[in-house]
Amino acid sequence: MLEEFKKTLQESPIVKKGEYSYFVHPVSDGIPEMKPEILREIVEVIKDNSDLDIDKIVCIEAMGIHLATALSLETNIPFVVIRKREYGLPGEVPVFQKTGYSEQNLYINQLNKGEKILLIDDVVSTGGTYIAVIKALKKIGVEIKDAIAVIEKGKGKKIVKDKTGCSLTTIIKMDVINNEVVIESTIID
Numbered sequence: 001m002l003e004e005f006k007k008t009l010q011e012s013p014i015v016k017k018g019e020y021s022y023f024v025h026p027v028s029d030g031i032p033e034m035k036p037e038i039l040r041e042i043v044e045v046i047k048d049n050s051d052l053d054i055d056k057i058v059c060i061e062a063m064g065i066h067l068a069t070a071l072s073l074e075t076n077i078p079f080v081v082i083r084k085r086e087y088g089l090p091g092e093v094p095v096f097q098k099t100g101y102s103e104q105n106l107y108i109n110q111l112n113k114g115e116k117i118l119l120i121d122d123v124v125s126t127g128g129t130y131i132a133v134i135k136a137l138k139k140i141g142v143e144i145k146d147a148i149a150v151i152e153k154g155k156g157k158k159i160v161k162d163k164t165g166c167s168l169t170t171i172i173k174m175d176v177i178n179n180e181v182v183i184e185s186t187i188i189d
């Protein structure tokens with residue numbers, strides 16, 4: 001299990017975004033093409049390792065959306081997207097997102113105090129995105145039953161734990177070393 005995911009991750013092209021070494025993979029970029037078997041395995045692993053007694057799946061635009069869609073179709077649980085677009089709807093919560101190569105606002109809509117959620121995104125790297133989003137979700141008062149980052153790059157998971165107290169579930173832990181992806185572990189090792 002996860003063999004094709006690991007293999008394709010090791011083959012990821014690396015591009016520079018300033019000083020940041022950015023890997024390019026179907027899970028995180030939709031490039032190269034996503035093999036359905038990889039997506040299917042990710043959903044299976046999430047189902048086996050999550051509390052699905054939840055009201056909503058919550059994902060982050062853009063590359064959380066295909067993951068939330070696949071999980072929603074498999075579980076019949078609805079999902080909501082934290083968008084990069086402002087709507088101005090009542091109760092909208094802006095969140096400042098800073099990654100290793102970008103910064104912008106995200107906007108949380110349609111989440112209510114007391115709702116139980118599973119948060120999902122493609123990658124945790126510097127932890128900037130998860131820290132900002134988790135803090136905002138806690139302020140809204142939703143109950144984060146699970147927070148999943150499919151790919152853990154570098155030290156982001158630990159930083160998120162230290163800064164929010166929230167323990168991310170990650171499926172593959174990797175890093176970019178000397179311009180190559182090195183797989184460190186997987187959730188099923």
Ligand SMILES: O=P(O)(O)OC[C@H]1O[C@H](OP(=O)(O)OP(=O)(O)O)[C@H](O)[C@@H]1O
Nearest residue numbers: 061062063099100124125126127128129
């Ligand atoms: O741990 P961090 O350093 O914050 O990095 C993780 C974030 O970086 C990417 O977001 P990006 O804004 O590039 O979004 P995309 O999904 O639109 O590609 C990724 O989807 C995560 O949200």
